[in-house]
Amino acid sequence: MVTKQLRGATARPIKKDDADLARADSLAREIFADIANKWALLIVETLGDDTLRFTELRDGIEGISHKMLTQNLRLLERNGLVERTVHPTVPPRVEYTLTEPGRGLRATVDAMCDWTHRHLGAIESARHRFDGV
């Protein structure tokens, strides 16, 4: 589970503490569900250190639909990972960038991508082995 094993750490479990832990738990699960999804992670990864417009993001992420992009951007914005700046020009110009916490998450996503690339070969052969049987 997402929960870190620090349950038994407190001297004597008081009721209120348990309730707090439970709340933190379900919150963590909720956040994890928001974040641990293909599109959200790809958006974070694509944004990187840049400031990108809606269309630039859309073009940068192959296969993402208009709808999924807006939807996930709202989610990320709501969780404070992405900052959205609207320039009141015409036509409108909306820019997205990672917030400080967002960049923190990005580091871990980077690690995941690195991992993927380092294991491309191993995974490919594992697949062949599996499919062959």
Next chain:
Amino acid sequence: MVTKQLRGATARPIKKDDADLARADSLAREIFADIANKWALLIVETLGDDTLRFTELRDGIEGISHKMLTQNLRLLERNGLVERTVHPTVPPRVEYTLTEPGRGLRATVDAMCDWTHRHLGAIESARHRFDGV
């Protein structure tokens, strides 16, 4: 995108190289899609250093259905992240454990979980701000 920016690195892009890069790309995307999903990541995280039976995993991951568990376990097995050992006893005993590459991925998932827990507060207030408006 998952693709690392090493496209322009080669001296002169020869056709074959491009084709290879494209293949690696789509493979990376495929793997990423397999892995960057809530259940797969939770399974990896839950397995950790342990060797768990099907039912233990099922009980350890709150909210996962029988079907989703088997489905994702097969996927992880196919990609060589999880090893499945069947003990031909009766009733059967099937154990799952992370492979070496699987443990590598686990490290990055751990980082993601850590990140989540460190930012619980920040995210919660970001949400209130967002929802309040």
Next chain:
DNA sequence: CAGGATCCTAGGGGATACTG
């Protein structure tokens, strides 16, 4: 106990059209 196979529904997610 592990896990296929089947059925069936909710909602994820695409395409399109409309506003500011």
Next chain:
DNA sequence: CAGTATCCCCTAGGATCCTG
């Protein structure tokens, strides 16, 4: 250009039953 709303289809995924 960015974003919302509508329609609609298709599949992810839950519940259930059946085998070794």
